Amino acid sequence: MQNIKIPRSVCAVVASVLHGSHPVLDAKFASAGVPGPPPDLPHATKWKEWLYRAGKDPSVDSLCVLGSLIEEFMDVPPLPNSGATFKLLGQQFGDESNPLKAYQEERQRLETTLEAAGLRYFNGGRVLPISSSPSETVADTNGEQTRRPQQVEELIEVIVRGANRAMYPLTHRRKGLTSLTFTSEYDIQDLLHSHLRSWIADIRPEEYTPSYAGVSTRMDFLLPRYKMVIEVKRVRDKSHASRIGQELIIDMEHYRAHPSCDSLWCVVYDPGHFIENPNGITKDLEGKRTSPGGSVSVRIFVL
Structure with missing residues (x-):
């Protein structure tokens, strides 16, 4: 640094x-x-x-x-x-x-x-x-x-923060070739998955988390060797932007109890700039979150 x-x-x-x-x-x-x-x-x-x-x-x-x-x-x-x-x-x-x-x-x-x-x-x-x-x-x-990068966390941060640049050659392809779009969370997940796969062999998509409030959910990516989960969200509109913080809080409650999750990285893709205060979300939600059911270290990336 x-x-x-x-x-x-x-x-x-x-x-x-x-x-x-x-x-x-x-x-x-x-x-x-x-x-x-x-x-x-x-x-x-x-x-x-x-x-x-x-x-x-x-x-x-x-x-x-x-x-x-x-x-x-x-x-x-x-x-x-x-x-x-x-x-x-x-x-x-x-x-x-x-x-x-x-x-x-x-x-x-x-x-x-x-x-x-x-x-x-x-x-x-x-x-x-x-x-x-x-x-x-x-x-x-x-x-x-x-x-x-000297640590896997540094490598993954480069990949995550560079997601917008990585999209450009796929959305602006040569004449006659089909351009890709990134209009859903699955599109962003696939992009990150393809970049991570070159470096990390064991990536387990869509494993189930322990139940929270009677509901279980599927995580986007589990990297078991590093006890890390990457969760991707795409902000659809202003209404969704107002709920994104609560969605992330619920995700954190699920992941705190997962035995293979010490770190949760939440990647929020907001191409429409619907989130009015991305710094506020980051400041409020990042850090160590602990309860009797477990603990997880959280990082937030708003792209």
Whole structure:
């Protein structure tokens, strides 16, 4: 983990190139691994202060967080035929007559600011000290790791946090080939299963949990060697988003009593941004949950 203090100059420029509403950027910061809650500040200062605070937190891999936040901006230039979005980009960067030029100038400004701080950006969401090179690291799914994972938990976290990027080549396939969709929980389960299977031989899908309140349920994935369960949920609409926390609590009660489950990882896929406060769900539900029937360590990922 590289906990390097992120200068305020870098935080300010990063905040200026990020675009979206408070809920959208709250979710982006949470997905990047920035610990919450977010600062209660206006839009103009909230993001740079939140990033600066994360850079001072010894538990945060600040370079991974920084790379994840700017990856889309750095790696995906706007398309001239993107209509209103392209025009909006020009408004954001102050040149409606030539949005692409404005984007390029902003990208160069961010690169220059990073270099002044002794940092350099590499494709794939990797930010490294200038003295380092990409060959010293392992390319990952979305910049959450800049080194080879040493523990299975690190590997699985890379796979989970990179699920959105892993979907892209499947939903945007070559001309004439059938594109895949990810419209159900089973779609997300299959994606994660296929990535996990390359690394972990013993994956047991849909084993039954002990009964809770007279009801038994089937878990998505049990990794018995590591005593870990991965549970996947896809948020369907606003109504479902309001119930997702309660669903996760019920799942935790089931898994606490399972003899092969010490860790429960809940992956919540929310492509419509229906969850208004993903940081609140994470803060409220993560951690060790213990009762007379057993205990389980819980992690929450809202994608």
